Amino acid sequence: MSFKYPVVMPKMSMTMETGELINFHVAVGDQVKSGDVLFEVMTDKIDMEVEAPADGVIESLVANPGDVVEIGKPVLIMLTETEVMAFDFGAEDEPVAAVEVIAAPAPAITTPVAPAAPVILNETVKAVPKARVEAANRGIDLRTVRATGPDRTITMADVNGAQLDPAIAKRQAANKALIAKGIEMTRGIAQASFTRSVNANFDHATFMAAWAKVLRNRPDLAAHEHIGVALIIESKYGSALPVFRDPDQLTIADLAALVASTTDAAKNGKVPVAMLSGATTTVFDLTTYSMSSATPLLFPNQVTSVTIGYESATTKIVSLTIDLNFCDFYDGALLLDALVASL
Amino acid sequence: MSDRMLTMAEAVREAMSIAFDERPEVFLLGEDVGIYGGAFGVSGDMYHRYGSERVLDTPIAELGIVGAAVGAALSGMRPIVEIQFSDFTAQAMDQIANQAAKIHFMLGGALHVPMVLRTPQGSGTGAAAQHSQNLEPWFASVPGLKVVVPSNPADAKGLLLSAIDDPNPVIFLEHKLLYKIPGRDPVPEGATRIPLGVSKVVREGKDLTIVATGIMVNKSWEVAEKLAAEGITITLIDPRTISPLDMGPVFESVEKTGRLMVVQEGPAQAGFINEVIAQLAGSSSFGSLIAPIKRLAGMNIPIPYAPQLEKAAVPQIDDIEAAAREIVKNWR
Numbered sequence: 001m002s003f004k005y006p007v008v009m010p011k012m013s014m015t016m017e018t019g020e021l022i023n024f025h026v027a028v029g030d031q032v033k034s035g036d037v038l039f040e041v042m043t044d045k046i047d048m049e050v051e052a053p054a055d056g057v058i059e060s061l062v063a064n065p066g067d068v069v070e071i072g073k074p075v076l077i078m079l080t081e082t083e084v085m086a087f088d089f090g091a092e093d094e095p096v097a098a099v100e101v102i103a104a105p106a107p108a109i110t111t112p113v114a115p116a117a118p119v120i121l122n123e124t125v126k127a128v129p130k131a132r133v134e135a136a137n138r139g140i141d142l143r144t145v146r147a148t149g150p151d152r153t154i155t156m157a158d159v160n161g162a163q164l165d166p167a168i169a170k171r172q173a174a175n176k177a178l179i180a181k182g183i184e185m186t187r188g189i190a191q192a193s194f195t196r197s198v199n200a201n202f203d204h205a206t207f208m209a210a211w212a213k214v215l216r217n218r219p220d221l222a223a224h225e226h227i228g229v230a231l232i233i234e235s236k237y238g239s240a241l242p243v244f245r246d247p248d249q250l251t252i253a254d255l256a257a258l259v260a261s262t263t264d265a266a267k268n269g270k271v272p273v274a275m276l277s278g279a280t281t282t283v284f285d286l287t288t289y290s291m292s293s294a295t296p297l298l299f300p301n302q303v304t305s306v307t308i309g310y311e312s313a314t315t316k317i318v319s320l321t322i323d324l325n326f327c328d329f330y331d332g333a334l335l336l337d338a339l340v341a342s343l
Numbered sequence: 344m345s346d347r348m349l350t351m352a353e354a355v356r357e358a359m360s361i362a363f364d365e366r367p368e369v370f371l372l373g374e375d376v377g378i379y380g381g382a383f384g385v386s387g388d389m390y391h392r393y394g395s396e397r398v399l400d401t402p403i404a405e406l407g408i409v410g411a412a413v414g415a416a417l418s419g420m421r422p423i424v425e426i427q428f429s430d431f432t433a434q435a436m437d438q439i440a441n442q443a444a445k446i447h448f449m450l451g452g453a454l455h456v457p458m459v460l461r462t463p464q465g466s467g468t469g470a471a472a473q474h475s476q477n478l479e480p481w482f483a484s485v486p487g488l489k490v491v492v493p494s495n496p497a498d499a500k501g502l503l504l505s506a507i508d509d510p511n512p513v514i515f516l517e518h519k520l521l522y523k524i525p526g527r528d529p530v531p532e533g534a535t536r537i538p539l540g541v542s543k544v545v546r547e548g549k550d551l552t553i554v555a556t557g558i559m560v561n562k563s564w565e566v567a568e569k570l571a572a573e574g575i576t577i578t579l580i581d582p583r584t585i586s587p588l589d590m591g592p593v594f595e596s597v598e599k600t601g602r603l604m605v606v607q608e609g610p611a612q613a614g615f616i617n618e619v620i621a622q623l624a625g626s627s628s629f630g631s632l633i634a635p636i637k638r639l640a641g642m643n644i645p646i647p648y649a650p651q652l653e654k655a656a657v658p659q660i661d662d663i664e665a666a667a668r669e670i671v672k673n674w675r
Contacts (some may be wrong), residue, residue, distance in 0.1 A: 128634060129631070130601055132630070133630040150674075
């Protein structure tokens with residue numbers, strides 16, 4: 001069985017809105033391998049070859065050479081055996097975002113943002129002097145603050161509005177100093193990991209619901225409007241990361257059924273496209289390999305990552321990694337404690 | 344403390360009289376300061392009280408008047424020069440800027456020039472472009488001169504006494520419109536001095552710092568009173584001496600309010616008040632600003648003769664009020 005996969009005009013720069021299709025390197029019916037060049041694109045800044053995201057066959061050519069195509073709009077359609085390879089590390093829902101991530105990985109989030117606030121990354125920032133001082137003290141990136149002052153200047157009210165409660169802010173400032181003193185940076189993100197044993201037996205559904213519930217009490221930990229738990233599932237095609245959106249808001253029975261069917265599908269290399277994006281945290285279950293623990297790695301744009309390890313028939317080990325730009329050791333301990341308690 | 348409410352003309356006359364009584368070397372010279380009592384009536388009856396040797400009517404020759412005063416000062420006298428309109432100091436500028444201001448320094452401190460030059464300035468009298476200027480930046484930009492701009496009778500008296508005591512030249516700039524207005528505060532009896540180079544915090548508030556000079560202190564006060572009733576409170580600072588300038592209270596206040604507005608009557612371009620902005624911008628208090636600095640000053644035009652235009656050419660109470668509201672409302 002094969003899936004239709006539209007290969008779209010990728011977004012190659014912050015300002016890019018359209019790209020010109022220069023030419024195709026493939027024709028309808030061609031068999032292509034992942035990484036083969038499909039077509040060339042020209043923008044005002046860059047010429048780029050767009051590669052096949054997976055093995056497959058060219059089903060149709062949608063655009064014509066010379067066309068100016070909007071980003072996110074299909075250029076050709078592939079038939080693929082596996083859609084799961086087009087992972088999306090936490091960007092938005094449209095396929096365009098997935099392609100964007102492949103073309104240029106999104107920068108790691110390094111600053112706290114108020115919950116559900118839109119992230120604005122201004123190239124240059126106008127701010128009143130005190131706003132700069134305060135932002136520096138509290139570890140706020142002014143590029144993420146919405147300006148409401150005259151001439152789109154960031155006022156003190158804007159900085160205060162973007163801020164978390166003072167206790168958290170204070171800890172973050174202290175934490176920032178600690179980071180500066182040389183905590184090991186992994187993938188450019190200062191992070192810390194915690195591990196605890198749990199005397200409980202639980203399935204993936206229970207675990208994800210519990211974890212989502214814990215995270216829901218800390219909306220300051222990410223700028224997302226939902227909680228998306230990516231569950232790493234190994235298959236012969238590689239790792240799949242189907243994302244379960246707001247799993248704590250489903251009944252356990254419904255969630256368990258969804259997890260079961262998704263796991264089955266993923267093992268066959270099939271995950272619904274809708275479940276490929278929107279991850280805000282990741283869960284990796286090591287018990288199937290009888291591993292006790294591994295350091296959970298943070299994925300781009302995610303603040304937390306969790307592994308479940310095997311200790312004994314009745315005991316599991318839960319490990320948590322946190323992004324220290326968003327929370328500190330104390331937060332991490334509290335999160336893991338809350339998670340373990342709810343299991 | 345007395346409860347005498349004097350006008351600035353009366354307060355200045357009182358200070359001069361006290362200095363006359365204290366020191367025989369103090370004398371007054373200028374055009375019409377004697378029998379006529381001064382163009383604005385400041386010297387009043389002093390000619391009759393102290394006689395023609397200490398209250399000297401001079402010819403209309405400003406360079407000569409100031410030159411004579413500089414010479415007298417070098418000879419041990421303490422002259423008070425009155426120039427009828429500050430605009431006319433242009434005539435005397437060589438004596439002021441190149442002689443009076445420099446002699447003490449060029450002679451290694453061997454000689455002093457204890458001279459005070461008093462002169463009325465400012466618009467609002469319908470006297471047009473050659474009789475209405477605010478020339479304080481001319482003097483404030485000459486090292487060696489101290490420059491005083493009093494805003495009220497009590498300050499004028501105390502500052503003038505200190506100016507007369509000073510061993511080197513002091514330029515004392517009196518706004519014409521203040522001569523006939525009683526101050527808000529009573530003028531103390533006796534020879535109470537107010538030191539030069541000390542800014543005065545006229546009132547304290549939390550929302551906005553206004554630094555104003557001369558008559559603009561009074562206008563800003565009116566605005567502060569009005570806005571206080573609405574819950575907007577203003578710290579009003581009067582530098583009083585613009586050279587040397589005491590910025591300490593300004594820094595302190597801006598660190599509390601985060602907002603600064605400066606107000607002067609003279610033209611905005613290269614005006615004295617820009618010095619306040621520059622010093623704040625270069626200070627560590629800069630980081631306290633939560634709003635752009637607002638400057639209210641006269642237009643860069645010669646003062647017009649037509650009364651409406653004359654009024655429109657310099658900041659009025661309504662302008663100050665609108666600007667104050669805007670800065671507090673827009674920047675939070």
